[in-house]
Amino acid sequence: MATASQSEVQFRFVVAGGGIAGVTCAQQLASQFPSLDIVLLTAAPMVKTVSNFRQVSKTLEDFEVEEQPSSVLEEKYPNLKVIQSAVTVLHAKQHTLLTENGQVFHYEKLCVCTGARPKLIIQDNPHVLGIRDTDSAQEFQKRLSSAKRIVVVGNGGIALELVYEVEGCEVIWAVKDKAIGNAFIDAGAAQFIIPSLEAEKPKKALPCKRTRYTTDKDTAPNTGSEGPGSALGPDWHESISLRGAEQVSHRVHVEYECEIEKVYSQQEFMQSPLYTVEKVAPHLILSNGKTYGCDFIVSATGVVPNTEPFLHGNNFDLAEDHGLKVDEHMQTSEPDVYAAGDVCTAGWEPSAFWQQMRLWTQARQMGWYAARSMAADILGEAIELDFCFELFSHITKFFNYKVVLLGKFNAQGLGQDHELLVRCTKGLEYVKVVLRGGRMMGAILIGETDLEETFENLILNQMDLSPYGQELLNPNIDIEDYFD
Numbered sequence: 001m002a003t004a005s006q007s008e009v010q011f012r013f014v015v016a017g018g019g020i021a022g023v024t025c026a027q028q029l030a031s032q033f034p035s036l037d038i039v040l041l042t043a044a045p046m047v048k049t050v051s052n053f054r055q056v057s058k059t060l061e062d063f064e065v066e067e068q069p070s071s072v073l074e075e076k077y078p079n080l081k082v083i084q085s086a087v088t089v090l091h092a093k094q095h096t097l098l099t100e101n102g103q104v105f106h107y108e109k110l111c112v113c114t115g116a117r118p119k120l121i122i123q124d125n126p127h128v129l130g131i132r133d134t135d136s137a138q139e140f141q142k143r144l145s146s147a148k149r150i151v152v153v154g155n156g157g158i159a160l161e162l163v164y165e166v167e168g169c170e171v172i173w174a175v176k177d178k179a180i181g182n183a184f185i186d187a188g189a190a191q192f193i194i195p196s197l198e199a200e201k202p203k204k205a206l207p208c209k210r211t212r213y214t215t216d217k218d219t220a221p222n223t224g225s226e227g228p229g230s231a232l233g234p235d236w237h238e239s240i241s242l243r244g245a246e247q248v249s250h251r252v253h254v255e256y257e258c259e260i261e262k263v264y265s266q267q268e269f270m271q272s273p274l275y276t277v278e279k280v281a282p283h284l285i286l287s288n289g290k291t292y293g294c295d296f297i298v299s300a301t302g303v304v305p306n307t308e309p310f311l312h313g314n315n316f317d318l319a320e321d322h323g324l325k326v327d328e329h330m331q332t333s334e335p336d337v338y339a340a341g342d343v344c345t346a347g348w349e350p351s352a353f354w355q356q357m358r359l360w361t362q363a364r365q366m367g368w369y370a371a372r373s374m375a376a377d378i379l380g381e382a383i384e385l386d387f388c389f390e391l392f393s394h395i396t397k398f399f400n401y402k403v404v405l406l407g408k409f410n411a412q413g414l415g416q417d418h419e420l421l422v423r424c425t426k427g428l429e430y431v432k433v434v435l436r437g438g439r440m441m442g443a444i445l446i447g448e449t450d451l452e453e454t455f456e457n458l459i460l461n462q463m464d465l466s467p468y469g470q471e472l473l474n475p476n477i478d479i480e481d482y483f484d
């Protein structure tokens with residue numbers, strides 16, 4: 001590191017963002033270049049670290065994630081310096097960054113890992129909440145504790161988790177599709193899991209083989225101003241109470257095929273023609289014409305990449321979803337600027353069985369691979385797209401069922417050119433296989449099916465499965481032995 005002046009410093013590698021993508025990238029660079037100082041700039045006092053990483057199969061991963069003070073990271077990597085100050089400006093041509101505290105950083109290679117923020121149905125409305133980081137989860141918990149009815153809008157990961165976890169409060173779940181959970185599962189799987197919403201919840205959660213999440217906010221340095229934190233992740237709701245003000249367990253009502261048309265504040269509603277004396281809470285109107293009073297609305301409607309500080313005066317290619325477009329080396333359209341995790345959008349020609357989803361596993365993989373690409377560039381080495389981008393795989397838990405998604409699990413991009421095989425035992429398991437030309441393209445596995453490794457292999461090796469027909473899902477055949 002060469003110091004130019006007190007507020008101007010130069011580093012070969014700078015990483016922006018202390019979430020999974022940024023921390024993984026910085027750790028990888030720090031281990032590969034022990035004699036260089038690496039700097040990690042981040043907006044929040046806490047960083048996310050991966051621990052107990054385990055490769056479960058060729059592409060499935062298991063790890064724990066901890067939210068920790070940055071000093072923990074610096075102790076482990078003496079050549080890694082974490083600076084809590086948000087990037088405010090990037091001059092890509094000059095290879096400089098400006099941070100909130102007035103420092104200027106010159107870099108040789110930069111990796112942008114600033115994550116994303118909730119894409120709310122209505123911005124700056126006090127009745128509409130998004131959930132992203134520890135602070136927003138705590139705000140949600142606080143408001144829920146006195147709530148009798150909330151509305152959840154959206155049909156993806158957060159909505160699926162909330163409607164199942166919230167107790168002591170009526171939940172109106174507004175989805176714009178014909179079935180629940182469209183961002184992760186298909187209509188058949190939705191039908192399989194939905195009875196769990198009506199059933200009594202098991203007292204003790206079943207053990208789940210997947211990533212776990214812990215946070216240690218008590219040990220965080222108190223810096224006064226806290227920027228946007230890193231995204232929450234698996235099991236975030238297990239450490240906080242998601243209980244409303246009523247004596248009910250589950251009470252979820254799903255409104256299908258509708259969107260939010262208008263949200264009235266209490267005041268506006270009282271002046272509207274819809275007002276009757278009994279209805280005084282903030283209100284919303286759905287596109288199906290129904291109105292609901294509620295304590296507040298959770299907008300679980302996806303995310304927008306945090307790109308703002310990097311755009312002005314630069315020439316970044318942005319994807320349709322506003323992510324920084326990256327090539328197969330995680331490089332953006334600006335020289336020497338890489339990006340990884342939720343902030344970026346994969347711009348390379350993907351493998352036939354992979355697609356980007358803004359998930360923890362992909363943030364880790366992209367952060368790691370971006371670091372490898374930055375290093376290869378400095379060392380003048382060639383590098384090929386990592387194997388982890390060969391096959392999409394995700395393990396999670398919805399409605400207390402283990403859920404494994406592989407490849408083109410929802411026949412994404414296959415049009416009509418595919419067939420489906422399904423096996424379902426009510427309350428126990430749901431197995432769906434997507435085939436094209438007799439070869440497996442993807443699968444959804446719900447419950448303890450133990451099929452993930454075999455199906456992963458069948459997708460990767462593209463074996464012709466047409467001779468097996470329906471037998472492929474015959475529960476009396478030990479498929480693992482069959483294809484060994």
Ligand SMILES: Cc1cc2nc3c(=O)[nH]c(=O)nc-3n(C[C@H](O)[C@H](O)[C@H](O)COP(=O)(O)OP(=O)(O)OC[C@H]3O[C@@H](n4cnc5c(N)ncnc54)[C@H](O)[C@@H]3O)c2cc1C
Nearest residue numbers: 017018019020021043087114115230231341342358359360
């Ligand atoms: C409620 C919830 C539940 C989830 N559950 C799961 C799950 O079960 N499984 C799963 O795989 N994924 C899950 N996800 C998604 C997963 O958490 C994210 O995909 C992943 O954490 C993204 O990591 P990231 O490092 O790209 O971004 P983030 O974690 O958002 O980190 C971004 C970092 O950048 C910093 N930053 C922002 N702006 C600046 C700036 N200008 N300058 C410097 N630093 C900046 C922030 O402080 C933060 O440290 C969940 C997300 C949410 C919100």
Ligand SMILES: NC(=O)C1=CN([C@@H]2O[C@H](COP(=O)(O)OP(=O)(O)OC[C@H]3O[C@@H](n4cnc5c(N)ncnc54)[C@H](OP(=O)(O)O)[C@@H]3O)[C@@H](O)[C@H]2O)C=CC1
Nearest residue numbers: 121154155156157158159176183259300301302358359396
């Ligand atoms: N267990 C897991 O793996 C979890 C993962 N996550 C991740 O965290 C991030 C945030 O989660 P989440 O917010 O649930 O995002 P998701 O992307 O998972 O889901 C967003 C949902 O909202 C719908 N939607 C978008 N705009 C509107 C609108 N205006 N009105 C009604 N519905 C709308 C989307 O439909 P459409 O797709 O048709 O646009 C989609 O169903 C995601 O990256 C998600 O993958 C979160 C929780 C759990």
